[in-house]
Amino acid sequence: MPQKVFAPWEDQDEKPLIRFRDVTKRFGDFTAIDQINLDIYAKEFFALLGPSGCGKTTLMRMLAGFETPTEGVIELAGQDIAPVPPNQRAVNMMFQSYALFPHLSVWENIAFGLKREKKDKGTIETRVSEMLKLTRLEKFARRKPHQISGGQRQRVALARSLAKAPKLLLLDEPLGALDRKLREETQFELMDIQEKTGTTFVIVTHDQEEAMTVASRVAVMDEGKLMQVATPDRIYEAPSSVYVADFIGDVNIIEGKAHQTGDRLQVDWAEGQPALSAKTTDDYSLGQTCYLAIRPEKVAISAERPTGANVLQGEVLDIAYLGNISTYHVKLPTGHVIKAQQANTRRIARRPFTWEDKVWISWSETAAVVLNQ
Amino acid sequence: MKRLSTFNVVSLTLGFAFLYLPMVILVVYSFNESKLVTVWAGFSTKWYGELMRNQAFLDAALVTLQVAVITSTLATILGTCAAYVLVRIHRFPGRTLFSGMIYAPLVMPDVILGLSLLLLFIGVGVDRGVLTIVLAHTTFAMCYVSVVVSSRLVAFDQSVEEAALDLGATPWETFRLVTLPIIAPAVISGWLLAFTLSLDDLVIASFAAGPSSTTLPMKIFSAVRLGVSPEINALSTIMIGLVTVGVISASLVSKRAAIQRAKEERAAERT
Amino acid sequence: MRRLIVIAIPYLWLLALFLIPFVIVVKISLSDVALARPPYFPQWDWSAGWQGIRDFFAELDFENFIFLTSDDLYWKAYLSSAKIALISTFLTLLVGFPIAYGMARAPEHWRPTLMMLVILPFWTSFLIRVYSWMGILSQGGLLNSLLLSIGLISEPLTILNTDTAVYIGIVYTYLPFMILPVYAALEKLDGSLLEAAEDLGCSRLSAFWLVTVPLSRAGVVAGCFLVFIPAIGEFVIPSLLGGSETLMIGKVLYEEFFSNRDWPVASAVAVVLLLILVVPIVLFQRNQQKQAEAEA
Numbered sequence: 001m002p003q004k005v006f007a008p009w010e011d012q013d014e015k016p017l018i019r020f021r022d023v024t025k026r027f028g029d030f031t032a033i034d035q036i037n038l039d040i041y042a043k044e045f046f047a048l049l050g051p052s053g054c055g056k057t058t059l060m061r062m063l064a065g066f067e068t069p070t071e072g073v074i075e076l077a078g079q080d081i082a083p084v085p086p087n088q089r090a091v092n093m094m095f096q097s098y099a100l101f102p103h104l105s106v107w108e109n110i111a112f113g114l115k116r117e118k119k120d121k122g123t124i125e126t127r128v129s130e131m132l133k134l135t136r137l138e139k140f141a142r143r144k145p146h147q148i149s150g151g152q153r154q155r156v157a158l159a160r161s162l163a164k165a166p167k168l169l170l171l172d173e174p175l176g177a178l179d180r181k182l183r184e185e186t187q188f189e190l191m192d193i194q195e196k197t198g199t200t201f202v203i204v205t206h207d208q209e210e211a212m213t214v215a216s217r218v219a220v221m222d223e224g225k226l227m228q229v230a231t232p233d234r235i236y237e238a239p240s241s242v243y244v245a246d247f248i249g250d251v252n253i254i255e256g257k258a259h260q261t262g263d264r265l266q267v268d269w270a271e272g273q274p275a276l277s278a279k280t281t282d283d284y285s286l287g288q289t290c291y292l293a294i295r296p297e298k299v300a301i302s303a304e305r306p307t308g309a310n311v312l313q314g315e316v317l318d319i320a321y322l323g324n325i326s327t328y329h330v331k332l333p334t335g336h337v338i339k340a341q342q343a344n345t346r347r348i349a350r351r352p353f354t355w356e357d358k359v360w361i362s363w364s365e366t367a368a369v370v371l372n373q
Numbered sequence: 374m375k376r377l378s379t380f381n382v383v384s385l386t387l388g389f390a391f392l393y394l395p396m397v398i399l400v401v402y403s404f405n406e407s408k409l410v411t412v413w414a415g416f417s418t419k420w421y422g423e424l425m426r427n428q429a430f431l432d433a434a435l436v437t438l439q440v441a442v443i444t445s446t447l448a449t450i451l452g453t454c455a456a457y458v459l460v461r462i463h464r465f466p467g468r469t470l471f472s473g474m475i476y477a478p479l480v481m482p483d484v485i486l487g488l489s490l491l492l493l494f495i496g497v498g499v500d501r502g503v504l505t506i507v508l509a510h511t512t513f514a515m516c517y518v519s520v521v522v523s524s525r526l527v528a529f530d531q532s533v534e535e536a537a538l539d540l541g542a543t544p545w546e547t548f549r550l551v552t553l554p555i556i557a558p559a560v561i562s563g564w565l566l567a568f569t570l571s572l573d574d575l576v577i578a579s580f581a582a583g584p585s586s587t588t589l590p591m592k593i594f595s596a597v598r599l600g601v602s603p604e605i606n607a608l609s610t611i612m613i614g615l616v617t618v619g620v621i622s623a624s625l626v627s628k629r630a631a632i633q634r635a636k637e638e639r640a641a642e643r644t
Numbered sequence: 645m646r647r648l649i650v651i652a653i654p655y656l657w658l659l660a661l662f663l664i665p666f667v668i669v670v671k672i673s674l675s676d677v678a679l680a681r682p683p684y685f686p687q688w689d690w691s692a693g694w695q696g697i698r699d700f701f702a703e704l705d706f707e708n709f710i711f712l713t714s715d716d717l718y719w720k721a722y723l724s725s726a727k728i729a730l731i732s733t734f735l736t737l738l739v740g741f742p743i744a745y746g747m748a749r750a751p752e753h754w755r756p757t758l759m760m761l762v763i764l765p766f767w768t769s770f771l772i773r774v775y776s777w778m779g780i781l782s783q784g785g786l787l788n789s790l791l792l793s794i795g796l797i798s799e800p801l802t803i804l805n806t807d808t809a810v811y812i813g814i815v816y817t818y819l820p821f822m823i824l825p826v827y828a829a830l831e832k833l834d835g836s837l838l839e840a841a842e843d844l845g846c847s848r849l850s851a852f853w854l855v856t857v858p859l860s861r862a863g864v865v866a867g868c869f870l871v872f873i874p875a876i877g878e879f880v881i882p883s884l885l886g887g888s889e890t891l892m893i894g895k896v897l898y899e900e901f902f903s904n905r906d907w908p909v910a911s912a913v914a915v916v917l918l919l920i921l922v923v924p925i926v927l928f929q930r931n932q933q934k935q936a937e938a939e940a
Binding site for chain 2: 646647650651653654655657658659661662663664665666668669672739740742743745746747749750751756758760761762763764765767768769770771772773775776777778779780782784786816819873874876877878879880883884894897898901907910911914917918921925928
Binding site: 097144149 | 535640642
């Protein structure tokens with residue numbers, strides 16, 4: 001029997017763990033969160049992604065109880081959490097700065113929350129050892145935070161926030177302070193721990209790769225609004241707006257007007273050029289402005305004119321060699337610059353193209369996403 | 374860093390000579406046999422002996438120490454509260470007045486503070502003595518404590534306090550278990566500062582003291598008004614000596630701690 | 645509830661022992677001197693009720709302030725305090741800047757020690773530091789005997805009990821207040837800025853004028869206020885080092901109160917002194933705020 005795919009957000013009967021209903025947060029004149037509606041389900045690994053100042057941290061701090069919504073309601077397991085102070089919420093947070101208590105040892109840091117619950121000594125010791133084991137920190141239990149490395153501190157912060165077995169764990173840029181290599185390793189560790197403990201994770205990050213790697217669903221935010229909430233592959237392959245398409249990964253955006261409608265949309269995009277065609281399920285009226293979003297890796301580049309739907313000729317303006325792939329910036333006669341990517345599958349690349357070469361670029365009808373905003 | 378130019382060396386040498394020479398002279402002449410300042414009549418510790426037999430000075434020293442210990446303790450408690458209120462509680466009625474009252478005594482001339490407190494004590498009708506000196510000293514010392522403590526409160530990462538709340542600590546537990554241990558060094562320096570200020574103060578004590586309670590600075594002042602006295606030199610030497618030992622050992626301890634910490638941090642990054 | 649207590653305790657303390665006393669000073673400054681205990685009039689007459697309060701306020705007037713302007717002792721004392729404070733502030737800057745500059749240029753591992761050397765005098769008794777100059781500056785003091793012995797002068801100079809001694813005393817005791825903010829500003833100064841200036845064709849001296857001086861301005865201004873504000877109201881230094889003709893308002897106030905027992909005039913002197921100080925204090929606050937904003 002095939003394993004059921006984890007997708008509670010598609011199940012009508014599933015009750016969300018967290019529900020934001022028309023939540024707005026204003027600081028003076030500044031609107032940090034603008035009428036947000038969002039459901040997060042139990043056992044999800046949910047990522048809030050956006051540039052700094054987009055409101056993602058405010059959203060998280062409202063869950064932790066450090067901010068209260070100006071308008072709207074936040075429910076945790078069906079209960080309005082507004083009247084519950086942060087120290088009584090079944091929600092724990094891992095801080096961006098880790099916020100380890102500098103005067104307490106690793107062991108005491110992890111035990112801090114358990115001691116506040118007035119648990120008996122034995123229970124606390126068992127639980128702390130469990131956490132130390134989970135985060136592979138057994139050797140460092142007696143050390144103070146300044147006596148361990150950055151990566152170890154990050155794991156202490158995680159262990160401390162998981163120790164009380166919260167219903168919901170909030171992670172504020174948990175990997176931001178780590179270097180790239182350690183960050184990648186830690187991402188998988190986080191996913192592993194999330195699965196083992198079955199805790200719902202909400203992570204705030206500005207790193208799109210991180211969000212895509214760890215999350216079951218990603219919410220892209222901008223200026224206090226949710227731009228799109230979907231699984232990582234949907235976000236990438238089917239962005240709902242130019243903003244999302246542009247924010248996640250590299251993309252070519254071509255603006256045009258619908259010329260022939262239907263499921264195979266024809267788009268006029270430049271004077272004297274043949275219309276571009278793209279498949280879409282959305283309805284467009286004649287002459288409506290629309291945008292074609294095409295990922296560079298879906299644009300083919302060739303010396304000979306290929307057959308197919310969207311074929312354009314241009315001149316190589318720039319080449320960025322990235323090792324595994326190369327990106328060609330191709331300038332069209334209209335002035336548009338289109339990025340095309342090619343994998344460097346052979347060693348010692350016979351670079352077929354160089355600067356100022358005339359080349360053909362093309363993409364299939366299904367490669368482009370048609371967007372209306 | 375580039376090497377020091379001649380100008381730098383000269384200005385540092387002259388500057389520190391200016392700062393320290395008068396005190397060095399004071400110390401040297403406290404061991405002078407002669408009563409005259411300019412004549413060196415040989416080494417002697419007789420002025421220390423005289424000092425020890427001077428009951429009035431010993432009494433004054435006792436009063437001063439009493440006042441300083443009580444003052445600095447009270448001022449530390451009040452000043453720490455005040456700092457916490459200033460830094461962490463952003464909205465309450467009369468906040469501007471409160472912060473004004475914290476900063477004003479720092480810049481207000483001693484004569485005005487002393488005069489106003491004396492007029493209050495007379496108005497209320499309390500007998501002036503150790504109690505009134507303590508009240509007066511605590512009032513201005515707490516402001517200094519609060520400035521020292523609040524600079525530490527501002528500097529440390531506030532998310533540490535949020536983390537404690539997040540882990541279920543009450544606000545009081547957060548203060549006791551997290552904030553206080555972190556600001557402890559500042560609280561201790563605040564106490565020491567209040568102690569020195571109280572020990573040092575002449576003007577406010579002169580206003581607040583009654584006829585029966587004379588502090589050491591008051592005693593010294595009335596003695597030196599009449600001119601230089603070797604006994605006062607001896608007393609000054611003792612006070613300078615105590616402060617020097619205190620400050621140097623405190624800075625050595627903190628320096629050693631800092632070195633130790635840096636070493637541990639470097640070791641930690643290698644693991 | 646706990647929060648209320650935390651606010652209330654220091655708040656009430658300061659209200660009772662700082663604000664109310666000051667209100668009393670203002671009140672007495674508007675009263676008349678009287679041969680009584682306490683030696684001023686009017687007194688609150690609680691028994692007369694509302695009428696008593698009305699009578700009380702009717703008796704208050706600005707007579708003492710008018711008296712301050714008519715007797716030239718007072719305005720001369722204010723002026724001379726301001727003059728002495730201003731000159732000593734300038735002298736302190738002159739002495740303090742090169743020291744702070746030398747400290748900022750010193751090798752990094754020396755700086756904590758130099759810093760400690762500047763702070764150490766601050767912890768020792770102010771009174772003793774002022775006193776230490778009495779033996780040096782007096783007629784038969786060390787400075788005179790040194791100058792006489794090397795033949796620079798033939799007769800002892802009178803320095804103690806003059807304004808010169810007051811200047812020396814203020815510069816000496818307030819020097820750390822000047823050095824610390826100036827040093828803090830200079831130390832933050834990025835050495836590569838000077839190199840950039842020299843690279844762009846400045847001589848070392850013009851680099852100093854065009855880069856170091858403007859960038860240390862906030863520290864210099866802060867240091868000047870930290871010396872000027874307390875120097876104006878200084879009492880100990882003019883009493884011990886100054887002469888009978890050294891007029892400083894702190895000393896006048898002290899004597900008015902203890903020797904003449906004229907409480908209303910002493911209070912008026914205090915109120916005016918405070919009003920004079922408000923200007924530099926506000927300017928100082930603004931300087932600090934600007935600096936804090938620049939760093940944020």
